[in-house]
Amino acid sequence: xxxxxxxxxxxxxxxxxxxxxxxxxxxxxxxxxxxxxxxxxxxxxxxxxxxxxxxxxxxxxxxxxxxxxxxxxxxxxxxxxxxxxxxxxxxxxxxxxxxxxxxxxxxxxxxxxxxxxxxxxxxxxxxxxxxxxxxxxxxxxxxxxxxxxxxxxxxxxxxxxxxxxxxxxxxxxxxxxxxxxxxxxxxxxxxxxxxxxxxxxxxx
Numbered sequence: 001x002x003x004x005x006x007x008x009x010x011x012x013x014x015x016x017x018x019x020x021x022x023x024x025x026x027x028x029x030x031x032x033x034x035x036x037x038x039x040x041x042x043x044x045x046x047x048x049x050x051x052x053x054x055x056x057x058x059x060x061x062x063x064x065x066x067x068x069x070x071x072x073x074x075x076x077x078x079x080x081x082x083x084x085x086x087x088x089x090x091x092x093x094x095x096x097x098x099x100x101x102x103x104x105x106x107x108x109x110x111x112x113x114x115x116x117x118x119x120x121x122x123x124x125x126x127x128x129x130x131x132x133x134x135x136x137x138x139x140x141x142x143x144x145x146x147x148x149x150x151x152x153x154x155x156x157x158x159x160x161x162x163x164x165x166x167x168x169x170x171x172x173x174x175x176x177x178x179x180x181x182x183x184x185x186x187x188x189x190x191x192x193x194x195x196x197x198x199x200x201x202x203x204x
Contacts, residue, residue, distance in 0.1 A: 008070040011061060015074075018052050024196040026095045034091030041088045049085050052077070106134060132166075139166040140181040145173070 025044050029037045055061070056078050064071045077084070087093040110130070117123050129147075136146045150164050162168060170177055 008064060008068070011064070011070060012073075015052065015055065015077075018048055018055075020196075021048055022095065027193055027196050032091070036091070038089070038091035041091070046088055049081075049088065053081055056081070103134070106130075135166045139170050140178050141166055141170055141173075142176045142178055145176045149173075 022045055025040065025048075029040050032040065056074055061074055064074065066072070066075055087095045114123065114126060117126055132147060132150065133143055136143045146166060146169060150169070153160075153164060158164075163172070
């Protein structure tokens, strides 16, 4: 939608404004319990989604050519509208899959590096190691300290795999948690929330 705003700016601005409202409300719901989040979505997000669906089916966009950038955007929305609304019925389902997309980028960025890895066994070993590294990064751990400790324990014969899970291991090694990563993530979330709160205020 963002890429198509120069193609049909008024249509794109209207739909982007509705999506901004969805995310502004969802931002408020992050601190809610799942049941309360679902209730908020049903009472506030559902009417916005209905408005989006009505607009996509209206005469306003009937003459948009399907091969135009904006036409491709609304075709995507029409074809996936039910999947995009799944979060309305479950407070545990996120509004989008951005977190998963970010994780998949690790695979895409490394694909060329792994093209000539040598053998299937070498590929499996690399996949195991990269899974460990990625898990450590997601838990804000000092990756070198965590991986070295886990490998040392495995080589020493330890089979307490539960204790070596990064989310469990970090509880026993608080000194290896990279607090600045948590602070950076918190700061980004606060900046985003402030921007959305400002938008909400400007619409009143």
